[in-house]
Amino acid sequence: xxxxxxxxxxxxxxxxxxxxxxxxxxxxxxxxxxxxxxxxxxxxxxxxxxxxxxxxxxxxxxxxxxxxxxxxxxxxxxxxxxxxxxxxxxxxxxxxxxxxxxxxxxxxxxxxxxxxxxxxxxxxxxxxxxxxxxxxxxxxxxxxxxxxxxxxxxxxxxxxxxxxxxxxxxxxxxxxxxxxxxxxxxxxxxxxxxxxxxxxxxxxxxxxxxxxxxxxxxxxxxxxxxxxxxxxxxxxxxxxxxxxxxxxxxxxxxxxxxxxxxxxxxxxxxxxxxxxxxxxxxxxxxxxxxxxxxxxxxx
Amino acid sequence: xxxxxxxxxxxxxxxxxxxxxxxxxxxxxxxxxxxxxxxxxxxxxxxxxxxxxxxxxxxxxxxxxxxxxxxxxxxxxxxxxxxxxxxxxxxxxxxxxxxxxxxxxxxxxxxxxxxxxxxxxxxxxxxxxxxxxxxxxxxxxxxxxxxxxxxxxxxxxxxxxxxxxxxxxxxxxxxxxxxxxxxxxxxxxxxxxxxxxxxxxxxxxxxxxxxxxxxxxxxxxxxxxxxxxxxxxxxxxxxxxxxxxxxxxxxxxxxxxxxxxxxxxxxxxxxxxxxxxxxxxxxxx
Numbered sequence: 001x002x003x004x005x006x007x008x009x010x011x012x013x014x015x016x017x018x019x020x021x022x023x024x025x026x027x028x029x030x031x032x033x034x035x036x037x038x039x040x041x042x043x044x045x046x047x048x049x050x051x052x053x054x055x056x057x058x059x060x061x062x063x064x065x066x067x068x069x070x071x072x073x074x075x076x077x078x079x080x081x082x083x084x085x086x087x088x089x090x091x092x093x094x095x096x097x098x099x100x101x102x103x104x105x106x107x108x109x110x111x112x113x114x115x116x117x118x119x120x121x122x123x124x125x126x127x128x129x130x131x132x133x134x135x136x137x138x139x140x141x142x143x144x145x146x147x148x149x150x151x152x153x154x155x156x157x158x159x160x161x162x163x164x165x166x167x168x169x170x171x172x173x174x175x176x177x178x179x180x181x182x183x184x185x186x187x188x189x190x191x192x193x194x195x196x197x198x199x200x201x202x203x204x205x206x207x208x209x210x211x212x213x214x215x216x217x218x219x220x221x222x223x224x225x226x227x228x229x230x231x232x233x234x235x236x237x238x239x240x241x242x243x244x245x246x247x248x249x250x251x252x253x254x255x256x257x258x259x260x261x262x263x264x265x266x267x268x269x270x271x272x273x274x275x276x277x278x279x280x281x282x283x284x285x286x287x288x289x290x291x292x293x294x295x296x297x298x299x
Numbered sequence: 300x301x302x303x304x305x306x307x308x309x310x311x312x313x314x315x316x317x318x319x320x321x322x323x324x325x326x327x328x329x330x331x332x333x334x335x336x337x338x339x340x341x342x343x344x345x346x347x348x349x350x351x352x353x354x355x356x357x358x359x360x361x362x363x364x365x366x367x368x369x370x371x372x373x374x375x376x377x378x379x380x381x382x383x384x385x386x387x388x389x390x391x392x393x394x395x396x397x398x399x400x401x402x403x404x405x406x407x408x409x410x411x412x413x414x415x416x417x418x419x420x421x422x423x424x425x426x427x428x429x430x431x432x433x434x435x436x437x438x439x440x441x442x443x444x445x446x447x448x449x450x451x452x453x454x455x456x457x458x459x460x461x462x463x464x465x466x467x468x469x470x471x472x473x474x475x476x477x478x479x480x481x482x483x484x485x486x487x488x489x490x491x492x493x494x495x496x497x498x499x500x501x502x503x504x505x506x507x508x509x510x511x512x513x514x515x516x517x518x519x520x521x522x523x524x525x526x527x528x529x530x531x532x533x534x535x536x537x538x539x540x541x542x543x544x545x546x547x548x549x550x551x552x553x554x555x556x557x558x559x560x561x562x563x564x565x566x567x568x569x570x571x572x573x574x575x576x577x578x579x580x581x582x583x584x
Binding site for chain 2: 013016024025027029030103109120121130131176233258268278
């Protein structure tokens with residue numbers, strides 16, 4: 001775009017365009033975030049109470065991060081969640097996107113259906129999955145019973161089963177999101193490119209491997225970054241389904257643990273510290289993903 | 300052009316249909332069970348409840364009777380529509396300014412917006428709460444002020460995403476159009492309203508839809524600011540029902556249906572825009 005356009009020479013008008021939005025962002029995002037950093041070094045005992053000076057030593061909360069066994073559990077679970085998200089969410093979405101891209105009839109119907117779970121609130125989904133995984137007479141137990149796969153009700157939320165029970169709904173809900181991003185990326189690949197390589201005898205899986213995937217690389221990378229930062233922030237579905245740390249303090253995620261510390265225990269300063277950990281992890285991991293996967297010459 | 304159904308094609312459809320069933324069936328199951336008589340859900344939840352054999356409207360009657368859905372819908376709509384309108388206006392202007400003007404701080408502004416998408420809402424909410432409490436908006440007993448206390452942070456929370464998406468679209472509007480309008484005597488604002496907005500219509504629709512859905516579905520912020528019964532929004536009501544319904548699964552199923560229906564209607568009506576618009580910003584990365 002040429003910046004020589006006389007239309008956009010009078011930069012004074014920028015104030016009108018930018019100030020309202022940035023006013024909101026400064027007041028409601030940047031200032032609170034800076035405040036959050038200060039809070040993480042302060043001593044705060046309750047939501048409504050002001051800070052009683054700095055912690056002694058000022059990094060006490062950060063030292064606590066390394067000692068807290070629940071946080072270790074939360075990080076472990078979140079790492080598992082992140083890996084599962086990347087592998088299954090983006091993986092399933094990629095397979096579905098490739099398949100939908102290869103058909104004509106019904107493609108629109110599938111798109112509509114796959115995106116559907118995302119528009120529903122996590123609260124409603126959480127309740128729905130509670131009904132489905134119910135111990136006594138839930139849909140899943142009834143289904144397996146009818147198929148003769150189990151002879152007794154299984155408690156899907158006990159220590160042996162809770163992790164898949166917690167992770168599956170989270171992953172299931174967002175497959176559609178990555179699916180749509182990938183489908184759009186596929187649509188942007190020019191059709192004549194496929195025709196050209198088909199002439200050279202490159203079809204089927206080879207076509208996917210040598211043409212589609214390389215061209216989809218940046219879009220996949222975007223999905224990866226979104227999946228990582230999304231996984232670190234997951235909150236409502238696990239919270240509605242499991243509550244604080246069930247079962248037996250093994251079910252924490254970084255999001256739910258941060259909420260619990262801040263709002264149930266009144267540990268505002270420690271909660272702020274966990275929030276910092278989430279942000280730092282998100283920035284570091286998404287940068288790593290970008291470094292490793294994004295090709296240099298694009299964008 | 301009709302092609303023969305090859306085995307590969309058949310497999311494709313089987314896989315696609317399987318996943319479609321996993322996204323659709325759970326809802327169908329909940330809807331069916333919301334019409335089932337008490338106690339029947341645990342015995343047999345798969346059959347279709349027919350009049351005479353387990354069909355009932357009691358669950359809905361009970362849900363409507365025990366919980367104030369009307370009021371909750373009203374609060375939710377007030378919050379979500381306000382958020383949507385403000386986000387669309389502010390994000391549109393900001394995105395336009397950032398795309399079309401070249402100025403010193405442009406790079407910084409862009410980075411700040413990207414960074415804004417990273418902050419988890421729980422890292423900002425406590426300072427926001429204190430700030431709003433000091434202004435007298437939050438934790439007052441006035442219903443409208445409390446709703447405003449939710450609306451303001453939700454606007455900020457949706458702005459970054461909205462700006463990024465709109466920037467992607469406005470970039471693709473050919474600038475020659477704007478220049479010729481300028482030559483014809485339009486000023487910048489006329490250009491924005493008469494050329495940019497119509498040209499990027501579907502992206503504005505997308506941003507509006509997502510702002511609405513996220514605001515409507517958001518549990519965290521609403522839970523934080525709204526405490527009194529008359530302020531309850533629909534997600535808060537659902538949260539309350541889940542803790543009160545106990546083992547009354549029929550009531551729970553009916554409540555889930557009542558909450559999902561409006562979203563479902565919006566989605567089916569506008570799904571073309573949802574699918575089209577969401578991604579442009581994300582793809583730009």
